[in-house]
Amino acid sequence: MAAPIQGSGAAAEVDLEGLERSLRRPRTLFSYLMSLFTGVATIGALFPLFSVLYLLVVRGTAALNQGTLRELPPAAMTTGGGFGNAIVGTFVIVAIATALSVPLGILAAIYITEFGPDTRTASAVRFAAKVLTGLPSILAGVFAFAVIVVVTGEFSAPAGGVALALLMLPTVLLTAEEAIKRVPSRMREAAIGMGATPTQVVTKVIVPTAAPAMLTGVMLAVARAAGETAPLLFTALFSNFWMSRTAPDFLPKTLGDLMKPTASLAVMIYNFSGSPFENQIALAWTAALVLVAIVLIFNVVGQALAGRSAD
Amino acid sequence: MTPRELGAARSIFHLGGHSGDEEVVPARAEISQPPSAIEIAADRIFRRCTLAVAWFTIILVFCVIISIGRQAMPSIRSYGLGFLSGTTWDSNRARFGILPAIVGTLYSSILGLAIGTVFGLAIAIFLSEGFLSSGLDTVLGFLRLSQYSWLNSLPGRTENLLKITIELLAAIPSVVYGLWGIFVVIPFVRPPANWLHAHLGWIPIFGTGLSGPGLLPASIVLAIMVLPTISAISRDALVAVPPKLREAAFGMGATRWEAILAIFVPTAATGIFGAIILGFGRALGETMALAMLAGNANVISWSLFSPANTLAALLANHFPEADQIEVGALMYVALVLLAITLVVNIVGTLILQRADAGLKGLR
Numbered sequence: 001m002a003a004p005i006q007g008s009g010a011a012a013e014v015d016l017e018g019l020e021r022s023l024r025r026p027r028t029l030f031s032y033l034m035s036l037f038t039g040v041a042t043i044g045a046l047f048p049l050f051s052v053l054y055l056l057v058v059r060g061t062a063a064l065n066q067g068t069l070r071e072l073p074p075a076a077m078t079t080g081g082g083f084g085n086a087i088v089g090t091f092v093i094v095a096i097a098t099a100l101s102v103p104l105g106i107l108a109a110i111y112i113t114e115f116g117p118d119t120r121t122a123s124a125v126r127f128a129a130k131v132l133t134g135l136p137s138i139l140a141g142v143f144a145f146a147v148i149v150v151v152t153g154e155f156s157a158p159a160g161g162v163a164l165a166l167l168m169l170p171t172v173l174l175t176a177e178e179a180i181k182r183v184p185s186r187m188r189e190a191a192i193g194m195g196a197t198p199t200q201v202v203t204k205v206i207v208p209t210a211a212p213a214m215l216t217g218v219m220l221a222v223a224r225a226a227g228e229t230a231p232l233l234f235t236a237l238f239s240n241f242w243m244s245r246t247a248p249d250f251l252p253k254t255l256g257d258l259m260k261p262t263a264s265l266a267v268m269i270y271n272f273s274g275s276p277f278e279n280q281i282a283l284a285w286t287a288a289l290v291l292v293a294i295v296l297i298f299n300v301v302g303q304a305l306a307g308r309s310a311d
Numbered sequence: 312m313t314p315r316e317l318g319a320a321r322s323i324f325h326l327g328g329h330s331g332d333e334e335v336v337p338a339r340a341e342i343s344q345p346p347s348a349i350e351i352a353a354d355r356i357f358r359r360c361t362l363a364v365a366w367f368t369i370i371l372v373f374c375v376i377i378s379i380g381r382q383a384m385p386s387i388r389s390y391g392l393g394f395l396s397g398t399t400w401d402s403n404r405a406r407f408g409i410l411p412a413i414v415g416t417l418y419s420s421i422l423g424l425a426i427g428t429v430f431g432l433a434i435a436i437f438l439s440e441g442f443l444s445s446g447l448d449t450v451l452g453f454l455r456l457s458q459y460s461w462l463n464s465l466p467g468r469t470e471n472l473l474k475i476t477i478e479l480l481a482a483i484p485s486v487v488y489g490l491w492g493i494f495v496v497i498p499f500v501r502p503p504a505n506w507l508h509a510h511l512g513w514i515p516i517f518g519t520g521l522s523g524p525g526l527l528p529a530s531i532v533l534a535i536m537v538l539p540t541i542s543a544i545s546r547d548a549l550v551a552v553p554p555k556l557r558e559a560a561f562g563m564g565a566t567r568w569e570a571i572l573a574i575f576v577p578t579a580a581t582g583i584f585g586a587i588i589l590g591f592g593r594a595l596g597e598t599m600a601l602a603m604l605a606g607n608a609n610v611i612s613w614s615l616f617s618p619a620n621t622l623a624a625l626l627a628n629h630f631p632e633a634d635q636i637e638v639g640a641l642m643y644v645a646l647v648l649l650a651i652t653l654v655v656n657i658v659g660t661l662i663l664q665r666a667d668a669g670l671k672g673l674r
Contacts, residue, residue: 027569031566031569034568035442035567038442041434041437042430042433042434045430045431045433045477045538046477048480048491049476051495052487052491055491104367104368107360111364115362121362121366125368128371130656130660131372131653132371132372134589134593134652134653134656135649135652136598136623136652137596138627139379139652140375142641142645143374143378146378146379146381150382169368195345197346197351197354200346200350203357226484227483227487229485229598229599230485230598230599230602230623233630234630234631266486270489273486274603285490291487292483295483296479303475
């Protein structure tokens with residue numbers, strides 16, 4: 001193959017050997033080694049995830065039983081105990097945050113996609129949401145402290161809820177925006193053509209169609225909020241007791257007075273992680289297992305909804 | 312119309328589920344009516360409502376800045392700019408300075424970001440250039456299995472699974488990473504760190520031993536936490552590189568990595584840079600991992616193994632038990648952290664917007 005080209009003058013300058021793919025050439029070898037490096041780096045980056053999950057299962061299940069899910073946190077030097085109040089507290093605080101952030105996020109998303117898509121307000125809202133996405137979670141706690149705790153004079157579940165809502169709002173808003181944008185415009189046009197008012201178009205066509213994708217955003221936001229610790233450290237604080245029972249008797253015991261320091265799984269893990277006592281450390285791992293399970297369930301459900309709505 | 316669209320149309324106009332005549336006829340009468348006064352009023356109220364909420368979102372950002380700023384005002388007046396250059400934090404004598412925390416924040420973030428960027432970029436390239444699927448394709452072809460259709464979808468599925476797994480890294484709460492760091496990373500890093508200190512202690516970055524919590528374990532955990540941000544955004548930037556550039560590079564005989572380093576990465580550079588800046592923003596504000604792993608010590612040291620402090624960790628460690636005076640000083644700390652992260656995040660967002668606009672000419 002190479003012989004006739006070598007015989008013919010100008011073409012001989014083409015180095016056909018150089019075009020051959022061989023690992024002995026530096027450029028091929030370099031390419032091969034870099035591919036190997038990225039592969040190893042990718043697998044290496046997965047190592048922490050599996051290490052975390054492995055340890056959660058091994059160390060977390062050691063103390064996991066019905067008692068740990070129902071009882072109160074143990075004092076130092078004692079055995080047994082659990083974190084029932086922290087599970088309830090986490091759900092209460094996240095529920096408050098969801099109730100605050102979801103309506104606001106979805107209404108703002110409706111405005112910036114349907115009612116004023118190209119206005120300055122819309123681009124300012126988008127920018128504000130992106131700025132809030134980057135807000136360090138601890139500053140959300142400082143904000144809730146300044147606005148709620150200083151005013152009411154009490155660490156409380158609603159203060160923690162406001163802090164988490166501030167962190168959930170941008171996620172809910174931006175995913176709801178994407179969800180609404182993906183509604184086919186012919187549906188919108190058909191509804192307008194049939195005489196629906198803009199509000200009817202939104203409430204009866206756009207929102208029902210975009211609902212699964214919006215729910216994905218809410219699920220992801222809830223998953224993130226449930227794991228947040230920093231904003232709760234000085235808003236909900238922590239409590240070693242069930243929520244107090246000063247509220248009317250018809251409310252369940254666990255949903256008593258909200259305006260008191262409230263326990264949460266995340267803060268409990270933080271408090272117990274530095275403990276010198278074996279029992280508290282074991283409970284921290286068990287609480288971490290429960291927390292990660294809750295977070296992953298919300299994530300997986302959210303992703304599954306996203307997969308379904310993409311069809 | 313798809314069934315879903317038809318369902319939506321039915322729900323507006325109360326059409327019956329089947330074309331049964333009794334149900335459709337009254338509905339037709341409704342269609343012919345213009346919107347009633349109530350409907351028009353409801354429409355106006357709803358639209359105003361959404362506008363108000365949109366404005367509320369914008370105002371909320373200013374609210375955060377103003378409320379933190381107002382709480383910080385008294386201590387700004389009493390400590391002034393000396394607060395930023397002071398090196399002691401003593402609540403008993405009301406002497407506050409945050410230079411060690413500022414240095415520690417920047418040092419740990421840059422270190423974590425450097426590790427996170429190497430791995431994050433490698434993953435972004437690995438996922439965007441289809442290494443996994445082409446590798447699996449080769450294996451399948453070699454084993455002559457590509458005739459089975461369920462095996463043909465395997466490479467794509469594996470790649471998708473890998474992508475979701477990387478995203479799961481971001482789903483683990485930071486406090487759990489902190490717990491993992493205390494019981495896994497610190498014991499793992501300590502022997503090599505102390506060996507380096509014993510043998511190469513004259514180099515400033517190995518200047519101290521690692522006794523427990525320290526800068527390096529904190530930065531490693533920080534790297535794991537910023538890695539998903541960097542890999543996801545960089546991957547988007549790499550996927551957005553126009554196919555014709557890709558084909559032209561390979562057509563000229565570039566090896567895979569010559570094409571990646573000379574064409575794809577430079578084209579996606581703005582996007583990748585934006586990703587790194589946003590990752591930096593996350594690292595600066597990350598609290599729990601640092602509060603649990605950095606050691607909460609007000610020291611300025613070049614050593615990777617020295618305990619350190621960061622602005623966010625300072626807030627987390629001191630706020631819950633602070634008295635009135637210390638809370639004022641901590642509000643000042645929060646304001647400094649807010650200013651730094653706001654600037655970094657706004658710069659990152661603007662860079663990403665520019666990256667989007669820059670690629671338009673190439674399509």
